[in-house]
Amino acid sequence: MTKQTFAIIGLGRFGSSVCKTLVDGGAEVLVIDRSETKINNYKKIATQAIIADAQDENALKSIGIRNFDHVVVAIGEDIQASILVSMMVKEMGVKHVTAKAQNKYHARVLEKLGVDKVVRPEREMGKRIGKSLLSKNMLDY
Ligand code: ATP
Numbered sequence: 001m002t003k004q005t006f007a008i009i010g011l012g013r014f015g016s017s018v019c020k021t022l023v024d025g026g027a028e029v030l031v032i033d034r035s036e037t038k039i040n041n042y043k044k045i046a047t048q049a050i051i052a053d054a055q056d057e058n059a060l061k062s063i064g065i066r067n068f069d070h071v072v073v074a075i076g077e078d079i080q081a082s083i084l085v086s087m088m089v090k091e092m093g094v095k096h097v098t099a100k101a102q103n104k105y106h107a108r109v110l111e112k113l114g115v116d117k118v119v120r121p122e123r124e125m126g127k128r129i130g131k132s133l134l135s136k137n138m139l140d141y
Pocket of ligand 1: 009011012014015032034035038052055081
């Protein structure tokens with residue numbers, strides 16, 4: 001079985017945590033961020049670390065983003081960049097795209113663009129914690 005390849009765009013708290021988990025699991029991971037400092041910090045962690053503005057279509061093409069099995073768009077605050085980059089990677093033919101959404105409207109747009117998995121980490125983690133508190137409460141009772 002050939003190894004799956006992953007590219008992560010954006011090394012905020014979410015992207016960097018996904019990156020470390022994948023690397024710890026033995027995966028090959030390319031990271032892209034426009035911040036030189038962030039990329040320098042990940043040179044020894046990721047398989048490959050590239051400084052680029054992911055909104056630059058030519059940069060994505062020259063990196064060969066379409067050859068990756070999974071791309072994670074982990075740009076958060078800049079919703080416009082997140083939408084544009086997600087759209088471009090889907091157009092380039094990436095099979096599995098996961099993108100982080102800031103709010104329900106952002107999530108709807110990403111789904112409409114064909115993003116395969118839209119995640120809202122704070123909301124999902126909040127739900128998980130709530131459920132775990134409820135089950136702990138039941139056990140204590
Ligand atoms: P988190 O909650 O995961 O910490 P966030 O929602 O605050 O992240 P940002 O800090 O806006 O999201 O972005 C995450 C990362 O994405 C940053 O390291 C930023 O440099 C990078 N980034 C943002 N826009 C681009 C872009 N157009 N190209 C490449 N990297 C980008």
